[in-house]
Amino acid sequence: MDKPLKVPPPYAIASVDNALRIATMLQLEGPLTVTEVAHRLGVAASTAHRLLAMLVYRDFAVRDADRTYRVGPVLELAAHSQSTAARLRAAALPHLHRLVDLLDESANLTVRTGATVRFIAGVESRQTLRVGSREGMVFPAHRTTAGLLLLADLPPDELQALYAGKEDQRPDMDALQADLARVRRNGFDLNEGRSERGVVAVGVPVRAPDGSVLAGLSVSMPGARYEKERLPALVGTLRKAADALERDLDAPPHE
CATH class of the missing domain: 1.10.10.10 (Winged helix-like DNA-binding domain superfamily/Winged helix DNA-binding domain)
Known part of the structure; x- marks a missing residue:
């Protein structure tokens, strides 16, 4: 590993x-x-x-x-007042706060840019032992919960093109394809220490009206507090939050 x-x-x-x-x-x-x-x-x-x-x-x-x-x-120079990421972030923050209220674990929203992902919104748990804010941080997409959710949405040719000519950044493609097949089959991803030692994250996709994946919605917690028996409940709570966020994003803007 x-x-x-x-x-x-x-x-x-x-x-x-x-x-x-x-x-x-x-x-x-x-x-x-x-x-x-x-x-x-x-x-x-x-x-x-x-x-x-x-x-x-x-x-x-x-x-x-x-x-x-x-x-x-x-x-x-890098600020975009009403970029897609900014609008997505603004819509997501209330849902992240509700996730933290329900689960008392840190919640994040992540988007993909090429072969990397960026955490564009995060709300920390109130517990003393918690996963800190990841806002603004960038990770290789294949190493994160949300990254795998976003990569799983790509057609095979786009996935191959994404890593073409990047031998120093290229993951094991056979292993990646297996991970992505699992994500598509399950509809969620579980990350146990793949991105950061001692951190467990669970995430689900946030979809646009056309069905494409816009972002990954996830909760992160110290590994010592994760119990596999909670996984179905965690996924269910995340799915409800993602559904609510999708409805907000699809709603017409207020005048």
């Missing part, structure tokens, strides 16, 4: 992690207030203010006249 791709640093610096998370939120969501940032990070408003002030100083953020903060020159 391959080694897990992501291993948290042994001496994580909370202030650095929080600053990076703020930068990701500003890039994916748009303007935020100090209060909103403090709530999302679970820190005091004074702490959020200091972090934002440093991001402004380094041009990662800009403070507007209405006291909101938005992406600065360093990030704005």
